[in-house]
Amino acid sequence: MTSRLRFLGWTLLGLVTLAAVGAGVVLALNLRGEDPLPERAEAFEATPQLVERGRYLALAGNCAGCHTTRGGQPYAGGVPLETPFGTIYATNLTPDPTHGIGGWSSAHFWRAMHNGRSKDGRLLYPAFPYPNFTQVTREDSDALYAYLRSVAPADTENKAHRLRFPYDTQAALAVWRALSFKPQPFVANANKPAEWNRGAYLVGGLGHCIACHGTRNSLGATETQLGLSGGLIAVENWYAPSLADPHEAGVADWPAADVVALLKTGTAPRGSVMGPMADVVFRSTQYLSDADLGAMAIYLKDLPEAVKQEASEEKKAPTAPVRRDAGAMVRGAKIYDQRCAYCHGDQGQGAAGAYPPLAGNRAVTMAQPTNLIQVVAHGGFLPATAGNPRPYGMPPFGHALDATEVAEVLTYIRGAWGNNAAPVTQLDTMRR
Template sequence: MRRLVYSLIFLAALVLLAVAALVALNLRGEDAVSEPSAAFVATPAQIERGRYLALAGNCASCHTTHGGSPFAGGVGIETPFGTVFASNLTPERNAGIGSWSAAHFWRAMHNGRSKDGHLLYPAFPYPSFTRVTREDSDAIYAYLRTVPPAATPNRPHKLRFPYDTQAALAVWRALFFTPGSFVADPARPAEWNRGAYLVEGLGHCIACHGTRNVLGATEEKLGLSGGLIPVENWYAPSLTSKREAGVADWPPEDVVALLKNGSSPRGSVMGPMADVVYRSTQHLSDADLHAMAVFLKQLPDSTPGTAPAADTAPQRRDAGQMARGSRIYDQRCAYCHGDAGQGAENAYPPLAGNRAVLMDSTANLIQVVRNGGFLPATAGNPRPYGMPPFGHVLDDDDIAAVLTYIRGSWGNDAAPVSRRDTMRR
């Protein structure tokens, strides 16, 4: 009996220690928030800077519904664990953040904790925003205080158990989140550091271009090495591989053009990245875009080594599937993309030698054929060409066939696409 009592005491002590460790890990790097001794007074310059920074962070994309009040929240963010609904950021006191102080807002950005102390879900990308400076956080807060207040109530999240509990979120944070700050690299020029701050902080590029583990946390060690965007089934290509979306060999002006206009002589954007350009990067200054280009160009190359071309056997393709794909291409694709996949300058991209066509992941190709592909309308490209959807006239086998044909023609030699590939999307 005594042994049982001692065992229970020992287990209780272990539980208490585990809880204490969990609490400590969730409070690390966090200062107590005290009531402000004076009212927050923002200058016009600070408000304008906050407006610009909110664009850099693409805040409206998640916090503004289609046709809804600006920053009133309500957008559902689909995750593998359920739906997280973005909150109301307007200065309305009850539904929004009108009762928040600048310190409360900073704690949300830096520590991922709301005013009332509850932990925030990382669909709000505080693992990246933790690098944002207090000065920039205060500027964004100052700007949000100027938007029209909206009484739109916050929608409760729809997450499966146990992901809907604060305890599960606390464990996740203990494992995968450490508050931090941006530290400039003294060995790098100021422009590179500015680009790093924007890409790694407000730009939260890793949220899409990073690899995630089974619990949805980005693998920081892998950096911007690409990954499938959960639920959306778009693949955000690696920014560190010249085979995917790496820009190490691009002129800086082409990178700037891509981020500013949505298209450049070296490529164009579609899918989720089109929304990023439309809502965010097209509004940034040329100086900041150039800084981002400098940083992105100097990312370490993660492209795996390859065998010499002479030692690499061509991909094997089914002759019947290639013939079927050829017929579909002639009927549906050649008018715009050319008989030999050469494209049309300043209109339709070439398919021959196009690295977006040749990537190992075929997720984006399937999405574009099935649902269409549209560039963003920007000041530099106000009437972009787009691709119509073909999902209503092509079945899964047709899509697999035409993509297999495109990936195996005009010098292209990428792996065939199977019906199973198309069914996953």
């Protein structure tokens, strides 16, 4: 009996020791890369030039998109951000001393941007994309801080997040950060020109493009090693296509001017934006300078060599026709003739400047049909921009077509006029 108790005692001690070591490792990983806050508040001068610089950077980061409710006071927070783990509410970024950042120093703000910690040291949820904002320079962080301190204060109280256990605990967040986050500044590539590096900084940092266009693991962290390889936007059920795949949204063979036009106006000769990306263009990229948009274009056009090689090999290999159900094609053709041909043409040719062609359109033939289903069911609308103030849109058909009919018309479109993409199933459409 005594030996058994001794064994249990040693086992318990071992488990406690392991738990203590594990907690120490998690704590150490959460503190890596952090500089201590200054003991005294730093002198900070918000010059008009700094404030204006911050206003521009806030547009580049689309900060208002998450921190301003529809019709609400700018940057007062309250926007619900739905995640697979529950709902997170964007916080008040106005200079209100109680609910906003009125009591924050520039160092507090920098720590939130770079390290993902609030003023009181609490760990922030990565719905605030500090895994990307960590790349933002201290100078740009200070400019953002100066601008946000200049907006009208709002005494809007921050809403409590509604997350399931254990995701609502700081302990779980600490483990997530230990596994998925490391503060790191942007490091320029010495082998690339200044414009490329500027584009990489904007795309990877303030633009946080990987937050949508990246693949996420089971813990919700972006797989950074996969880059901008595309990913399903959780809850919203839109697919952010790969920016490195020529069959999805890669722009390696686009003229740089067309990439700039797409980000500036929402439309270009070979594509247009809808869904969440339309909101990004409307709220953010249309306001960026041509120089910054050009830098982003240079960076996005510089595809990885592996992707270029894969695309080259695929062009050489003939593609066998995809087998389709003949009945579904006949029924889909009839729906297309009744609902779609008036705008998109009998042969899917579209109408220049108004309705996009469906024949040979990679948005139509992309392996992932999620966005097509969303557009047919809920409509598709380009952003109204200074360069395209009255864009054409597509009305929703979800009220007129059931899941089977949506699947059949998309199966037809993806297999007609030389298109050769996989059929859409009723199960696909029921996930919309």
